[in-house]
Amino acid sequence: MRIDDEHGLVRQELKQRGLRWTSQRSRIVRAALATHDHYTADELLGLCRRDDPRISRATVYRTLTVLEEAGFVEGLDAGDGKRRFEHVLGHAHHDHMVCLQCGVIVEFRDDELEHRQEVAARRLGFAIKRHSLRLYGSCRDCQRKGGA
Amino acid sequence: MRIDDEHGLVRQELKQRGLRWTSQRSRIVRAALATHDHYTADELLGLCRRDDPRISRATVYRTLTVLEEAGFVEGLDAGDGKRRFEHVLGHAHHDHMVCLQCGVIVEFRDDELEHRQEVAARRLGFAIKRHSLRLYGSCRDCQRKGGA
DNA sequence: GTAGGTGCAAACCTTTTGCAGCATG
């Protein structure tokens, strides 16, 4: 799925929810789809402002909330006090490894892991909606360079 | 291990690190050990102030940082903007399920799950230090009561 | 006696909100 298609899909869904499709939202969605990084609200604001310096921080926050509710974006907590986001469209579910030294975030997926979570939840009577798994440690490069 | 023993252990470890053992730290550690809840810094402050109303918020934050570095306490993010902590002493490693309706946090442990994480990390060359797994959904009670 | 710790209050930083004006449907 190309960005334009994804962009249209978001537009369609928001309108269906009775929300308006403004030039700001269009720009923010495009910027969010264009990066595969795990961005903070402020970083996304920076990206948007390259196109239109007048976009306000409040609008970015408000739009991220809308996108999260609509399921196009997911928050993830990098443990540094800032919320980070990633878009979910055309992006299979995955978990994250965070390098505590250089900060790099690597995505991975393990089906057995997913399955065991379901099993564990069922045992406790939980119905899982979503989950968050983050492994913290040292990436290959940092191990080579710096011990630990 | 009783609280007094755990308390002594923390004291011993901090002193070994060249840190001082003050009446405030003693009180904060005792309060932290006494609860099995997942407390915020502010809640812990409240507990401490029942014994000594003069303990300052800054000291609680600073002490939590020290305890986290020494490995006696672990942070966990409940997704509500506040950091939460739990003590680790005499408390085997476990993961958390969070009910999105009533907010209850249930601890669980699954060895196979732990193992698969190691495997996944090794495949990517990561050396894991710690991890955080949270499953979000509906607990048994909330499913019964309220759909979802 | 001298690090290191404490309390206070102010600073910080991310996120949220009130409000007046604007643009979408």
Added chain:
DNA sequence: CATGCTGCAAAAGGTTTGCACCTAC
């Protein structure tokens, strides 16, 4: 043309910090 959205600036709320005083070792 009504409702929802935006921008601005101010507020909120959790956490950190500067500084003067204090205390454990």
